[in-house]
Amino acid sequence: MNNITLGKYVPYNSFVHRLDPRYKIFAMILLMVCIFLKFASIWMNFIIYGVLAIIIFSIMISSHVKILALFKQLKMMWFMILFILVINVLVPGDESLGYFQITSNWKIYFSAIYNTLYVAIRLVLMLGLSMVLTATTTPLQLTGALEWYMYPLKFIRFPVHEVAMMISLALRFIPTILEETDRIMKAQASRGVDFQRGKLKEKLRAIISLIIPLFVSAFQRSDDLANAMEARGYNPQAKRTRYRVNKWHLRDSFSMFFILLILGGLITLIVTKFDLVAWIMSICA
Amino acid sequence: MPVVFSHLNYIYSIKTPMEFSALKDINLQIEDNSFTMIVGHTGSGKSTLVQQINALLIPTSGIVDVNGIVVDCNVKKLKNIKELRKGVGLVFQFPEYQLFEETVLKDVSFGPKNFGVDNKKATELAKEALNLVGIDESLFDKSPFELSGGQKRRVAIAGVITLKPKVLILDEPTAGLDPQGSREMMKLFTKIKEQGTTIIMITHDMDNVIRYGTDVVVLAKGELIKKCRPYELFLDQDSFNSLSIDEPLVIKMAKRLNQNGYHISLENVIDIDSLVQEIKKEKRYE
Numbered sequence: 001m002n003n004i005t006l007g008k009y010v011p012y013n014s015f016v017h018r019l020d021p022r023y024k025i026f027a028m029i030l031l032m033v034c035i036f037l038k039f040a041s042i043w044m045n046f047i048i049y050g051v052l053a054i055i056i057f058s059i060m061i062s063s064h065v066k067i068l069a070l071f072k073q074l075k076m077m078w079f080m081i082l083f084i085l086v087i088n089v090l091v092p093g094d095e096s097l098g099y100f101q102i103t104s105n106w107k108i109y110f111s112a113i114y115n116t117l118y119v120a121i122r123l124v125l126m127l128g129l130s131m132v133l134t135a136t137t138t139p140l141q142l143t144g145a146l147e148w149y150m151y152p153l154k155f156i157r158f159p160v161h162e163v164a165m166m167i168s169l170a171l172r173f174i175p176t177i178l179e180e181t182d183r184i185m186k187a188q189a190s191r192g193v194d195f196q197r198g199k200l201k202e203k204l205r206a207i208i209s210l211i212i213p214l215f216v217s218a219f220q221r222s223d224d225l226a227n228a229m230e231a232r233g234y235n236p237q238a239k240r241t242r243y244r245v246n247k248w249h250l251r252d253s254f255s256m257f258f259i260l261l262i263l264g265g266l267i268t269l270i271v272t273k274f275d276l277v278a279w280i281m282s283i284c285a
Numbered sequence: 286m287p288v289v290f291s292h293l294n295y296i297y298s299i300k301t302p303m304e305f306s307a308l309k310d311i312n313l314q315i316e317d318n319s320f321t322m323i324v325g326h327t328g329s330g331k332s333t334l335v336q337q338i339n340a341l342l343i344p345t346s347g348i349v350d351v352n353g354i355v356v357d358c359n360v361k362k363l364k365n366i367k368e369l370r371k372g373v374g375l376v377f378q379f380p381e382y383q384l385f386e387e388t389v390l391k392d393v394s395f396g397p398k399n400f401g402v403d404n405k406k407a408t409e410l411a412k413e414a415l416n417l418v419g420i421d422e423s424l425f426d427k428s429p430f431e432l433s434g435g436q437k438r439r440v441a442i443a444g445v446i447t448l449k450p451k452v453l454i455l456d457e458p459t460a461g462l463d464p465q466g467s468r469e470m471m472k473l474f475t476k477i478k479e480q481g482t483t484i485i486m487i488t489h490d491m492d493n494v495i496r497y498g499t500d501v502v503v504l505a506k507g508e509l510i511k512k513c514r515p516y517e518l519f520l521d522q523d524s525f526n527s528l529s530i531d532e533p534l535v536i537k538m539a540k541r542l543n544q545n546g547y548h549i550s551l552e553n554v555i556d557i558d559s560l561v562q563e564i565k566k567e568k569r570y571e
Contacts, residue, residue, distance in 0.1 A: 190341065
């Protein structure tokens with residue numbers, strides 16, 4: 001169970017770890033917007049992806065997130081990328097970018113391959129970004145930040161606090177349930193259950209022997225928790241103070257400036273239809 | 286079936302910031318057909334130690350030898366892991382959480398079926414185990430979730446002993462039971478031991494250690510402090526005080542009597558009856 005690396009908080013004390021969680025969510029959204037921007041030419045797109053990849057990978061390195069772990073996650077995405085490629089090949093593309101003529105009435109457009117590559121690169125970068133966010137921010141910090149963002153919804157009578165409490169409780173119990181899973185798996189393994197190998201029928205039985213006890217204890221636990229909260233006088237409508245208050249530091253302003261600079265720069269490139277390749281060629285010529 | 290640990294180390298979450306060394310250089314032999322008690326603080330590595338015995342955790346370095354089946358860090362996929370687990374039964378803390386089948390009988394026969402025993406034989410074995418733990422036949426077709434806490438635990442324990450393991454490991458089997466249930470549980474384990482099974486039990490209850498144990502293993506902070514006969518643990522006042530182990534009532538009483546002129550040998554004192562015997566002996570000599 002300890003091999004779940006994706007989305008797990010890792011306690012280091014890096015620059016990114018110390019940033020304000022509200023800002024981290026904001027920065028992640030901005031960088032994701034950057035990933036989805038489209039530039040003047042194909043080559044320009046790839047150059048910008050390269051630059052973004054360097055930025056994102058260096059953020060990952062500085063916050064102790066393993067890049068290797070990112071590429072391990074890719075194993076699961078191969079199928080998806082292949083699927084996108086097939087769809088792209090079957091859909092008519094942009095003829096101006098060139099094509100392979102396979103039979104007289106069947107062409108594979110280069111644009112299909114480019115589009116697939118875009119999607120693949122975007123996926124990798126997005127995965128990297130979300131890994132940085134979850135590895136450097138505790139679930140509680142995340143919900144705290146989400147609650148802050150949802151604050152305006154209070155004016156339309158949206159139960160912001162209740163939803164935030166539900167999310168944080170759910171997140172709080174992930175490690176507990178993982179531990180429980182580990183324990184039940186071990187208990188069943190000593191009764192001879194093999195969770196790795198076996199025929200489909202055996203595997204099904206193995207999973208049932210895990211899921212039923214897990215559900216039973218999860219219901220038990222939530223019942224206990226509800227009682228414990230009520231016994232301590234929990235009232236969702238009551239006004240509450242916070243134990244941890246998010247504070248905006250200079251480092252947050254500084255890195256926000258950096259991110260906005262990137263976004264601003266990229267938007268300028270789009271507006272001016274700047275093409276690095278064409279520009280270099282024009283200089284050389 | 287002797288269990289031998291040599292130079293065993295175990296580290297959790299190795300090479301991460303959460304790295305934690307749970308066991309440090311354990312050298313230990315648990316004799317055949319003994320009733321070995323493992324005691325120590327929470328977090329001293331007791332549960333980690335016993336999980337090495339049936340390869341639920343693989344040692345970071347060093348070896349565990351269970352009657353010739355060797356588990357060490359080099360073995361990625363153990364070939365005879367099933368054979369090992371068949372010979373070593375492990376009952377976790379609060380084993381009632383492992384129940385899942387529709388009926389008690391089905392749940393208990395789940396184990397044997399996993400090890401390739403056919404349906405009829407598995408049911409037979411299950412009935413035998415349920416009789417041994419004292420579950421009434423009228424409950425066999427009930428859902429395990431309808432039973433009381435104590436009954437659930439018995440059923441769960443039956444689910445492990447139905448495999449007739451040569452080594453039975455118990456992780457605080459009496460936790461949360463009333464004194465009556467706890468006593469009956471211990472009686473059950475003695476019965477199982479008499480059938481030739483080696484029993485390894487994690488416990489905090491020193492009265493049980495002195496009453497039923499043939500050996501006691503003391504762990505602290507992942508290190509093996511001592512392995513001795515239970516009464517020896519209480520001979521040296523300082524050593525067990527530093528381990529914050531409670532002295533069993535009968536030992537305390539015997540010591541108090543000795544301070545006032547009695548000559549009771551602690552070796553023979555395991556429970557109230559034996560203490561009474563010892564005092565009677567003393568009277569006879571006078």
